[in-house]
Amino acid sequence: IAGITQAPTSQILAAGRRMTLRCTQDMRHNAMYWYRQDLGLGLRLIHYSNTAGTTGKGEVPDGYSVSRANTDDFPLTLASAVPSQTSVYFCASSDVSGGPQHFGDGTRLSIL
Amino acid sequence: GESVGLHLPTLSVQEGDNSIINCAYSNSASDYFIWYKQESGKGPQFIIDIRSNMDKRQGQRVTVLLNKTVKHLSLQIAATQPGDSAVYFCAENRGSGYALNFGKGTSLLVTP
Numbered sequence: 001i002a003g004i005t006q007a008p009t010s011q012i013l014a015a016g017r018r019m020t021l022r023c024t025q026d027m028r029h030n031a032m033y034w035y036r037q038d039l040g041l042g043l044r045l046i047h048y049s050n051t052a053g054t055t056g057k058g059e060v061p062d063g064y065s066v067s068r069a070n071t072d073d074f075p076l077t078l079a080s081a082v083p084s085q086t087s088v089y090f091c092a093s094s095d096v097s098g099g100p101q102h103f104g105d106g107t108r109l110s111i112l
Numbered sequence: 113g114e115s116v117g118l119h120l121p122t123l124s125v126q127e128g129d130n131s132i133i134n135c136a137y138s139n140s141a142s143d144y145f146i147w148y149k150q151e152s153g154k155g156p157q158f159i160i161d162i163r164s165n166m167d168k169r170q171g172q173r174v175t176v177l178l179n180k181t182v183k184h185l186s187l188q189i190a191a192t193q194p195g196d197s198a199v200y201f202c203a204e205n206r207g208s209g210y211a212l213n214f215g216k217g218t219s220l221l222v223t224p
Binding site for chain 1: 120146148153154155156157158161201211212214215216217
């Protein structure tokens with residue numbers, strides 16, 4: 001089934017550790033996104049990539065980095081995790097025409 | 113309507129009734145709007161979208177209405193079913209690239 005695959009589905013991580021959340025899509029969409037979802041704050045954009053080889057900062061980029069080496073993969077890295085990064089992280093993609101974004105089922109991350 | 117606090121607004125409807133979920137957006141330059149449904153433990157799922165050159169669009173059991181004058185968007189669900197119970201988000205295209213700005217969500221509870 002075509003779509004977005006995120007891994008891991010959940011993770012408990014000690015503060016200060018490095019963590020990479022994986023995201024892969026098989027729809028050949030040009031644009032990809034990372035959001036965090038926190039109760040009461042909705043979905044907030046962390047980073048995005050309009051096409052392979054380019055990335056941009058979203059609303060809440062601090063403490064996160066991304067790369068887009070190819071069309072299909074868009075990993076999100078926390079270089080040194082802090083408790084405030086405890087959240088549910090969603091990866092999404094859309095075709096370049098700006099159509100609806102398709103979401104994965106998220107990674108639930110707890111930083112202790 | 114959309115939440116501004118820690119608790120999502122909740123709309124409770126009886127099975128078989130029609131539901132109306134409202135959303136106010138902020139950017140008068142937004143030209144594309146989407147409604148998403150999010151079930152517990154899942155990522156947001158596309159329901160229906162509308163562009164600013166339209167004021168109404170219908171799908172299967174759902175209708176989206178757009179009032180650009182007052183920057184208001186609504187989602188109408190006909191003959192609401194228990195499977196419609198979820199959190200519903202509106203999203204607007206900010207107009208700069210492909211990023212979406214999400215509302216904080218409304219929880220729909222369908223009672224038998």
